[in-house]
Amino acid sequence: MIVRKEPLRHDDTFKIIMYKCDNDGSVSPNYQKAEFHDEVNTYYCQRVSEFERLHSELISGNISAVKFYADLQHLDARELAARMRTCIGAIKKHFTPEGFKGVTVKQLQNYAKIFNIAVSDFFQFLVIDKNLHACEKRLHSRLLQELTLSEKS
Amino acid sequence: MNMISNFKHSAGAHCETGSLRNLLAFSGKEISEAMLFGIGSGPAFYYLFFQKNHVGFPLLGIRNRPGLVVKNCSGFCGIDIKTMQYKRVQDALKKTDELLNKNIPVAATVDMMYMKYLPEYLHIHAPLHFIAIVGKQDKEHYLISDPYFPEIGKLHIDDLSAAWETYSPLARNNTLSYITAIPGNINWKSAIKKGIQETVRNIILPPVINKLFIFVGINGIRLFASKIMEWPVKYRGVHLREGIMFTAVGFEDQGTGGGAFRIMYGVFLKEAADIFNSSALREMSDKMLAHGQYWTDTSRKIIRTGKKIPVADEEYEDWFAAQKNVLYTDLQEISERILHIAETENIFFRELGRIISDL
Numbered sequence: 001m002i003v004r005k006e007p008l009r010h011d012d013t014f015k016i017i018m019y020k021c022d023n024d025g026s027v028s029p030n031y032q033k034a035e036f037h038d039e040v041n042t043y044y045c046q047r048v049s050e051f052e053r054l055h056s057e058l059i060s061g062n063i064s065a066v067k068f069y070a071d072l073q074h075l076d077a078r079e080l081a082a083r084m085r086t087c088i089g090a091i092k093k094h095f096t097p098e099g100f101k102g103v104t105v106k107q108l109q110n111y112a113k114i115f116n117i118a119v120s121d122f123f124q125f126l127v128i129d130k131n132l133h134a135c136e137k138r139l140h141s142r143l144l145q146e147l148t149l150s151e152k153s
Numbered sequence: 154m155n156m157i158s159n160f161k162h163s164a165g166a167h168c169e170t171g172s173l174r175n176l177l178a179f180s181g182k183e184i185s186e187a188m189l190f191g192i193g194s195g196p197a198f199y200y201l202f203f204q205k206n207h208v209g210f211p212l213l214g215i216r217n218r219p220g221l222v223v224k225n226c227s228g229f230c231g232i233d234i235k236t237m238q239y240k241r242v243q244d245a246l247k248k249t250d251e252l253l254n255k256n257i258p259v260a261a262t263v264d265m266m267y268m269k270y271l272p273e274y275l276h277i278h279a280p281l282h283f284i285a286i287v288g289k290q291d292k293e294h295y296l297i298s299d300p301y302f303p304e305i306g307k308l309h310i311d312d313l314s315a316a317w318e319t320y321s322p323l324a325r326n327n328t329l330s331y332i333t334a335i336p337g338n339i340n341w342k343s344a345i346k347k348g349i350q351e352t353v354r355n356i357i358l359p360p361v362i363n364k365l366f367i368f369v370g371i372n373g374i375r376l377f378a379s380k381i382m383e384w385p386v387k388y389r390g391v392h393l394r395e396g397i398m399f400t401a402v403g404f405e406d407q408g409t410g411g412g413a414f415r416i417m418y419g420v421f422l423k424e425a426a427d428i429f430n431s432s433a434l435r436e437m438s439d440k441m442l443a444h445g446q447y448w449t450d451t452s453r454k455i456i457r458t459g460k461k462i463p464v465a466d467e468e469y470e471d472w473f474a475a476q477k478n479v480l481y482t483d484l485q486e487i488s489e490r491i492l493h494i495a496e497t498e499n500i501f502f503r504e505l506g507r508i509i510s511d512l
Contacts, residue, residue: 010272010274011272014272015303016164016166016301016406016408017164017165017166017171017300017410018166018405018410018411019166019187019410019411019412019416019417019420019445020411020416021416021442021446025439027416027419027420027423027442028420029165029166029186029187029410031164031303034402034405034406035405035406035411035449035452035453036398036401036402036405036406036452036456037406039398039402039456039460040272040274042460042464043274043395043398044273044274045464046391046394046395046464049391049464049465049466050391053466073207073266073277073278074207074208074209074277074278075207075278076205079278079321079322082320082321082322083319083320083321084320085320113315114315114319116266116267116276116312116315138311141311142311
């Protein structure tokens, strides 16, 4: 997984369509910032805290990489079992570091598809400096990952 | 091949109505998003306490089941929409390619997580996002008309496949739809009437059914209001904060057009009033717009409450010990506002039902 030292910042230029009542009583759809757009950066900070908490759990060996991504993406065992087309018990087993050792490559590939990551992301964190740019290419249905690091211009 | 010819992409407040409006415009019928939402019987309320949303709070539905707006608009306006579901995503893609080659755009329901052109904060597992597939740039990329994005988005075939075939219990895997025929003259009055009557039935359930489905319609709003005081007991720290914030964001910014879809419904009633030339409907439109604004004000109150909770989990216990009373007072006020919403909608939709049956 690519971890950027620089926290993600919300691009204020992104707008959505909202219906707003004008003073004259007319209502029309307008392109504007979301009602709570200023909360997005707080949301990103929360995601960073959640990432750090789960990362330390993973490093300490309390949870598996599957559990790490499941919690990070708010997918519970039931939802994940439906998406993996398996039973909840099997998923809960994969949530433990010991159970993770028994996950097949095919299952990892399916998990990678659900979490929208590459298979290699289950085994490594690539921490990159803010002056570097990482370009990722996923090959062979996420089994291979090609990473290119370059300096930001 | 590239983008199909003559397709005009426009952003929309909501993904289902926005996509449908764009597809209808391509087929030569200009209908507003609000009108489609109203005819499609959009407004609803579900408090699905047995199903959790992506932040762990019970799932709230403030509109009817995804797909129903398209189904109702199709049925009530006489628009022929062909829908097909495939076992494998490869077959759905093959059919999509065939249709695109015939210059026909294809509607699909996908998981938002994989829509890479959208900003990062919208990358959540929501497997009921409506898009229209409107072209193919090369062998590997599809062109997407997504109402949440101002331009045409580009999606890799692997991402589209993953988004379309999730096997999530809520998803409509590998299902595609396209418009086959639109009647020359749509009977607007009949379609509006049917749409409103269906909405009234969805919000004010028949007497016996509302005892069984206490989580639907007016009773659902009341149930939701009664559960708000339990939030600090069931959730703590970041989960409580995220859950509270997401509730308000869901009412306003998650493709509702603001005010939990009620403002858009008010606009629909205004358009309906013009078609029927009815002052009673115009008055109802004003009431619904004011109600939508009240809902937005309630969302703002929810956000202010959520903002008070510390972002860092480790600060929560000390904060809660000191600010417990403030939090409960805020939640009490939110609960009362939601109850007020329930009572307003109870009176409003009964009155709307009476008015529409007289027209």
